[in-house]
Amino acid sequence: MVLVVCNGQPERPLRAALAGLAAQARVVLQIAPSLAAARNILATQTRAPRAVVAADADTAAPVLDLLEILRMHGASAPLLAAPAALTPAEAAALQDAGVEFLAGVTPERQMRSLQERLQAAGDAPGGRRGERRAELSLDDLAATGETMARAVAQGRRALGAGLPVLVEGPSGAGKLTLVRALHAAGMRRQRPLRQLDAPMLEAGLGAATAAMGVDVERGLINDEAGGSLYLRNVDRWPTVAQAELAELLRRRGARHGRVAAVAPLRIFAGSRQPLIDLVREGRFREDLYYLLSVAPLTLTPLALRPEDISGMAQAMLERLRASRAAPLQRDMPDAFSDAALQRLQSEDWPGNASQLRARVMRAAHAAAGPIITADHVAPPRLANQLAGDDEPTGDHGFWLMDEAAVSQAAHAAGPPTPCGQIHDILDIFDGQGDLRPLAEIEAGVIRFAVRHYRGQMSEVSRRLGIGRSTLYRKLKDLDMMPERDALADCDAARSWPEGAAAQPS
Numbered sequence: 152m153v154l155v156v157c158n159g160q161p162e163r164p165l166r167a168a169l170a171g172l173a174a175q176a177r178v179v180l181q182i183a184p185s186l187a188a189a190r191n192i193l194a195t196q197t198r199a200p201r202a203v204v205a206a207d208a209d210t211a212a213p214v215l216d217l218l219e220i221l222r223m224h225g226a227s228a229p230l231l232a233a234p235a236a237l238t239p240a241e242a243a244a245l246q247d248a249g250v251e252f253l254a255g256v257t258p259e260r261q262m263r264s265l266q267e268r269l270q271a272a273g274d275a276p277g278g279r280r281g282e283r284r285a286e287l288s289l290d291d292l293a294a295t296g297e298t299m300a301r302a303v304a305q306g307r308r309a310l311g312a313g314l315p316v317l318v319e320g321p322s323g324a325g326k327l328t329l330v331r332a333l334h335a336a337g338m339r340r341q342r343p344l345r346q347l348d349a350p351m352l353e354a355g356l357g358a359a360t361a362a363m364g365v366d367v368e369r370g371l372i373n374d375e376a377g378g379s380l381y382l383r384n385v386d387r388w389p390t391v392a393q394a395e396l397a398e399l400l401r402r403r404g405a406r407h408g409r410v411a412a413v414a415p416l417r418i419f420a421g422s423r424q425p426l427i428d429l430v431r432e433g434r435f436r437e438d439l440y441y442l443l444s445v446a447p448l449t450l451t452p453l454a455l456r457p458e459d460i461s462g463m464a465q466a467m468l469e470r471l472r473a474s475r476a477a478p479l480q481r482d483m484p485d486a487f488s489d490a491a492l493q494r495l496q497s498e499d500w501p502g503n504a505s506q507l508r509a510r511v512m513r514a515a516h517a518a519a520g521p522i523i524t525a526d527h528v529a530p531p532r533l534a535n536q537l538a539g540d541d542e543p544t545g546d547h548g549f550w551l552m553d554e555a556a557v558s559q560a561a562h563a564a565g566p567p568t569p570c571g572q573i574h575d576i577l578d579i580f581d582g583q584g585d586l587r588p589l590a591e592i593e594a595g596v597i598r599f600a601v602r603h604y605r606g607q608m609s610e611v612s613r614r615l616g617i618g619r620s621t622l623y624r625k626l627k628d629l630d631m632m633p634e635r636d637a638l639a640d641c642d643a644a645r646s647w648p649e650g651a652a653a654q655p656s
């Protein structure tokens with residue numbers, strides 16, 4: 152699915168170009184005529200978009216706002232835009248944010264550029280092509296806050312012992328950033344850090360590693376690939392791939408025995424959910440869990456570690472400055488006011504570090520002087536609306552090419568708080584005033600309960616009076632598994648144990 156965000160219903164030339172794209176590239180397009188509509192689609196879709204297009208944004212601000220919404224929902228899809236009039240500073244701000252530019256001045260040419268981009272992305276599933284790499288070192292990370300400092304210290308110990316490292320934490324918490332820094336600090340830094348992600352594994356582990364140019368046997372068992380391998384989102388790996396990986400790691404262990412510390416390939420794994428919970432629920436192989444979790448590190452949600460926020464925001468700003476050419480740095484702020492930092496610390500950050508980064512970029516762009524003030528870091532106007540500060544705009548319509556998504560999104564359209572209100576979700580009547588089928592009402596109740604109890608599945612199952620396995624089966628039937636479901640994502644922060652610090656390795 153490609154999400155196309157417009158300012159109002161698209162004009163005729165854009166509509167024609169979109170129709171052409173849908174037909175030629177055979178992609179499902181979802182058109183959101185406002186940022187609020189885009190947010191609703193992201194909150195209700197079970198499949199992440201392949202790409203997001205800010206179709207008629209002329210300036211940098213709405214594109215950066217959209218980026219923040221994407222980060223809030225843990226969407227790592229590339230964001231593409233074709234703003235007509237940008238100052239060099241605005242262009243640099245968008246580039247820093249990883250926004251890609253569509254070529255051409257006409258909608259038709261721009262959509263052709265999008266089509267080429269989608270084709271080019273076909274060989275990089277799961278990759279984050281839109282994200283510019285400006286690595287943070289372990290020292291940089293350790294300086295950002297207590298939780299990070301603890302995780303870094305434990306990570307360093309694991310590096311020294313040559314142990315596989317499992318990093319757990321919700322979407323956008325900084326797992327990959329930590330893994331990159333650990334890789335860069337280790338003995339294998341001259342060799343690449345490769346990533347294997349769940350979407351790459353549909354055809355099995357062998358096919359996925361072959362696509363990376365690595366033979367499973369030689370690369371992963373005999374370690375000829377060298378460098379590091381990051382097993383991203385292992386909590387979402389298909390069962391077959393879990394079995395293949397467990398077998399490979401066992402054979403690798405048998406081969407290297409106790410000399411794993413000097414083996415040329417280091418294994419990292421990342422999980423958005425506490426893996427042990429999945430083991431208990433029978434959704435993750437126990438043997439694989441023990442193979443991967445020799446040195447577990449936990450990055451709790453940002454909301455649970457407000458002491459990390461100012462250090463992270465400063466680090467993000469510094470990195471942003473460093474990534475710009477010297478003449479452009481002069482126009483950039485270089486510090487936050489105390490009030491700005493306090494404001495950042497007072498927010499919930501459901502999208503964690505990803506969302507914070509998007510906000511910092513937006514603030515750096517908005518600030519005219521050397522200091523970022525509290526006003527600059529205020530949530531985008533849309534966030535205020537969603538938090539109920541403004542009147543609802545009523546602008547939640549969709550012009551969609553996917554019928555299922557229309558009805559799904561229409562159900563959740565316009566929740567006045569980020570977690571919705573009961574009448575938005577539990578409408579037992581259809582548009583004609585007739586009762587909805589029981590299955591639909593039940594789906595609404597489950598959806599509401601997941602939101603209401605902030606993704607805490609044990610609480611949801613207790614309150615609904617059903618077992619956890621029944622709950623998970625129903626979620627699966629409804630295509631609402633928590634990790635895929637932005638409803639739970641909305642409060643993923645609370646599904647992690649409060650105050651859970653990084654575990655000793």
Ligand SMILES: Nc1ncnc2c1ncn2[C@@H]1O[C@H](COP(=O)(O)OP(=O)(O)OP(=O)(O)O)[C@@H](O)[C@H]1O
Pocket residue numbers: 225227287292295299320321322323324325326327328329383421423463466467504505508
């Ligand atoms: N300690 C930090 N300091 C500065 N920036 C950070 C820090 N941690 C994360 N970031 C930034 O936040 C963003 C999200 O981080 P990252 O991709 O590492 O999250 P993740 O937990 O791996 O996400 P996902 O679960 O979606 O894969 C990145 O842009 C990264 O640069």
